[in-house]
Amino acid sequence: KEAIEIVCGMWESEYFEYHSPRFDFPRRMVTPKPVQDPHPPAWMAATSQGSSAVAGQLGLGLLSFAIMQPLQKMAEHIRDYRAAIKNPKPVTRRVNNRVAAYTLVHCADTFAQCEENGIWDSVWWWYKNLAEFTLQWEFPHFSQEEKDQIFPLLRKHAEGDLDVKVFHEADMIIVGDPDQCLEKMIRYAELGVDQLICYSQFGSLPHEAIMRSIELCGTKLIPELERRSIEVDQKIVAKA
Incomplete structure (x- = not known):
C-alpha cells in the first residue's frame, strides 16, 4: 500500500518526499512523470x-x-x-x-504448425526460467516445501511426471490455430477478463513464427473479437 502511494505521489508532485518506519525518501524531483490528470491507472x-x-x-x-x-x-x-x-x-x-490477465499466446495457421515451431519447449522454458528467477531472488529463504507450493510443476517435470501440454489443455495459455485461439480468448472474456496481455516472444520460437502469430492476431482474432463487441486495446510492446 505504501509503495503504491509513493509511486503515485512521485507521479503527481514536482518534488516528492516520504518518511515512514519502512521508507525514508528525501525530497527529490523524480523524472520522468506522466502529464495526464488524473494520473494513469494503477x-x-x-x-x-x-x-x-x-x-x-x-x-x-x-x-x-x-x-x-x-x-x-x-x-x-x-x-x-x-x-x-x-x-x-x-x-x-x-x-x-479493470481485470487484466497475462498469458502466453502463439497463433499459427494450424495446430501442427504451432508444434513444429517448438511451442512446448518454449512454454516450458518460460515457466522454468520464471520459477528459477523468482525462487532465487525473491524467495531464497523459503523451504523446499514452500517452493514446491509456489511452482508445483518444477518437481513434477524433474521427476518426469509432467506433460507440458497441460498448460494448453487447461486453457492456461492460448495456443493453436485462429479458431482455437479465438475460442480461448472468448472464454477469458466470459470469466470477467477486461484486458488480455499477450506475451508472444518467448523460448525458442522462430522470429518468423512470432511475426506470423502477431499477424494472425491482427487480421483474424482482433476483428472477430470486435465483431462480437469484445473491447480490444491494440498495442504492441516490443522487447529490447
Whole structure:
C-alpha cells in the first residue's frame, strides 16, 4: 500500500518526499512523470484470493497471471475482486476497476504448425526460467516445501511426471490455430477478463513464427473479437 502511494505521489508532485518506519525518501524531483490528470491507472499483481480482494479494496486494477493457475481458480479471484471493488477505499485519486490477465499466446495457421515451431519447449522454458528467477531472488529463504507450493510443476517435470501440454489443455495459455485461439480468448472474456496481455516472444520460437502469430492476431482474432463487441486495446510492446 505504501509503495503504491509513493509511486503515485512521485507521479503527481514536482518534488516528492516520504518518511515512514519502512521508507525514508528525501525530497527529490523524480523524472520522468506522466502529464495526464488524473494520473494513469494503477494495477496490483495478485495470484491469490486474498491479494485479489486487497486489490479491489484499494481501488486498484487486478493483474492476474493465467499461466500460474487453473482458469477456474482465476475466475474465483476475479469474483472476489469484483465484490471488493464495489466499495473501495482508494489509495490513489483514480479508481481502476479493470481485470487484466497475462498469458502466453502463439497463433499459427494450424495446430501442427504451432508444434513444429517448438511451442512446448518454449512454454516450458518460460515457466522454468520464471520459477528459477523468482525462487532465487525473491524467495531464497523459503523451504523446499514452500517452493514446491509456489511452482508445483518444477518437481513434477524433474521427476518426469509432467506433460507440458497441460498448460494448453487447461486453457492456461492460448495456443493453436485462429479458431482455437479465438475460442480461448472468448472464454477469458466470459470469466470477467477486461484486458488480455499477450506475451508472444518467448523460448525458442522462430522470429518468423512470432511475426506470423502477431499477424494472425491482427487480421483474424482482433476483428472477430470486435465483431462480437469484445473491447480490444491494440498495442504492441516490443522487447529490447
